[in-house]
Amino acid sequence: MKTFTVSKVVTALMLAGLVLLPLYSHLTGNIFILTLFTRIVILALAAASLNLIMGYGGMTSFGHAAYLGIGGYAVGILAQEGVGSGFIQFPVALAASAIYALVIGALSLRTRGVYFIMITLAFAQMAYYVASGLARYGGDDGLTVYKRSDFSGLVNLGDRVQFYYFCLACLLGVVFLIWRIVNSRFGLVVQGLRSNEQRMQAIGFPAKRYQLVCFVISGTMCGLAGALLANNTDFVSPAVMYWTRSGDLMVMVILGGMGTLFGPVIGAVVFLLLEEFLSQITEYWALIMGPLLLLIVLFGRGGIMGSLGRSGRG
């Protein structure tokens, strides 16, 4: 570490807090906080994956929640059909997300700007309606996952603490991966495409191919979050893919700081804690949350990381 900056200190504190959380929960006997943070960690993973394309790649996907559903349904459907092994469920969830991302990415990347936002949204809505139509797997009502993924003794997802650490390990693994990607030649090309696509193309980079690969990587990561989420709630339903959930993910990324490594994680922690906190004060928490978002957009440019001084970049 060459320099100490506020944002680095905050990031370190937050990570330490996330690692030590089960200890706190154990000492105080507060089980609820562990459940809450398991959800936060999972959604932080989803937000981090969105940040890869939105923050670094400049591809604003308004349909990222689709992967949460695809990953979740992969786990849920396999469990329903009697395949309980996580060694099968998770790879299938990732592969399904990757294939979906490949197809919609190939189509969506023909457009740009607002059209891109809207077409990714449209595809996610299609996925939502497909899931609603799965009569065999609960349709609108969703699908209960009676047994969590079985990793044959390696890690027991039924155990709260083990599951929490499993999710945290996934999150940190994904963030590490993003860090490596962003600083690789590939990542630099993708970021170059964000700032000036024409110039990059003139230099001779096949723009769309780079963006598509980045899009697929991001989708696959989010599929992992979906598989974890289904395990966490023991349930998966089309509601997971509804467009407001995609909006939530975007809010987390922007709140934390787009294009910063740990920004989305901080954003997810702050957003979900705020939601929890406000909903305890008043039933009408969204009445405060809504205008708060507006104020954040109007006055807090660059998100939390941005206001802490920009140093979290890659």
Place this chain on the structure above:
Amino acid sequence: MLLVVEQFLNGLQFGLLLFLLAAGLTLVFGIMDLVNLAHGSLYMMGAYFAATFVAWTGSFLLGALMALGATLVLGIVLEMTALRHLYGRDHLDHVLATFGLILFFNEAVRLIWGPAGLALPLPAWLTVPVPILPGIYYPAYRLAIIVVALLVALLLYLGVMRTRIGMLIRAGASNREMIGALGINIKLLYTLVFGLGAALAGLAGLMQAPILTVQIGMGENILILAFVIIVIGGIGSIRGAFLAAIFVGMIDTLGRAFLPNLLRQVLSGAAASTAAPALSSMLIYLLMAIVLVVRPEGLFPASRR
């Protein structure tokens, strides 16, 4: 035959309703370059205002007029307090800020009107079936929606193409700095356009209200449809929005009405009844995906860009 005519008219009516919503959206988008997700909330507010005012005054027309005025005022207030500060910002900021507004409006409605939906009863003179062809009757209210919406579309076209204000609006869309430099009060113009868009959304909401229940979140599903329409039609183009809206309304309605039967002829009964609802809901999104892949700028891109 009867069913076909009826569903055809239903599709037309739904499409025209969608046009009212999409017209406001595309105006705001084309002129202020603002992505307004909260447009659906204005549609919802229109319906809630109408339900309240109609119950209050006891007259459908008076209540509807008051609701229209209320949505107009609400739109203007919204523009002046919040959205005005978003012009010139990144589209992502718009999405986020107006997403916050949706949360706010939904919650405010829950607080004021309660979580249960409202009903807006129709007056007797609008419930009678009207003969449109020999032997074919159609509900007067749906017919009224078609007439009103067509009228509004015509007025909008004339207003934008033939009046001075419309000329300024079009000028503002093609070059906002220039029109400001020429001494036009661009801020006022923007507020006016936004208010107009809000009133159109409110009109769509209050006309749809007697057909569906007035409920929280009613604006969100239809908002996505409106976005699909302006994307298909080409952003900023009213003509595109009109054609795309009719197209989407028809496809959605006819798809829901006839797709199950069509599928049943190809697939087994069980498979068809599973696939049909999902497929008919997906149809328009599929259409949008195809249009964007083939013509990324929409079918009728506004000629200015």
